[in-house]
Amino acid sequence: xxxxxxxxxxxxxxxEVAGLSPHSVGRYSGGSGDFYGRLxxxxxxxxxxAARVVQWLSDHWPDGAEWPADIPRPPPVPPADRAA
Numbered sequence: 001x002x003x004x005x006x007x008x009x010x011x012x013x014x015x016e017v018a019g020l021s022p023h024s025v026g027r028y029s030g031g032s033g034d035f036y037g038r039l040x041x042x043x044x045x046x047x048x049x050a051a052r053v054v055q056w057l058s059d060h061w062p063d064g065a066e067w068p069a070d071i072p073r074p075p076p077v078p079p080a081d082r083a084a
Contacts, residue, residue, distance in 0.1 A: 002050045006071050008039050010057050017065040029056040 008022075011029065015022040026036025030045075030053050039045070045053075051074075058067075059076045067073045 002054055004039050004044055007050060007053055009068055010054065010071060011036055013068055014057055014061065017062050029053045
């Protein structure tokens with residue numbers, strides 16, 4: 001089960017390896033400019049949104065970068081199979 005702390009950890013890790021700010025990664029993955037800030041302030045997200053964010057991160061995870069070992073990673077969806 002993905003919890004808010006897992007989302008923050010994943011977004012922080014992605015931001016570091018991709019050279020982006022966590023707020024940008026939160027916007028791209030969460031669909032909202034204040035998504036990361038809301039997570040940091042302790043606000044929760046729906047299970048559906050958390051799953052969507054984790055899938056986005058898995059799909060876009062930089063090649064060669066390690067996914068945090070303590071968080072289950074869903075298999076990446078090939079770009080041709082992703083919803084528009």
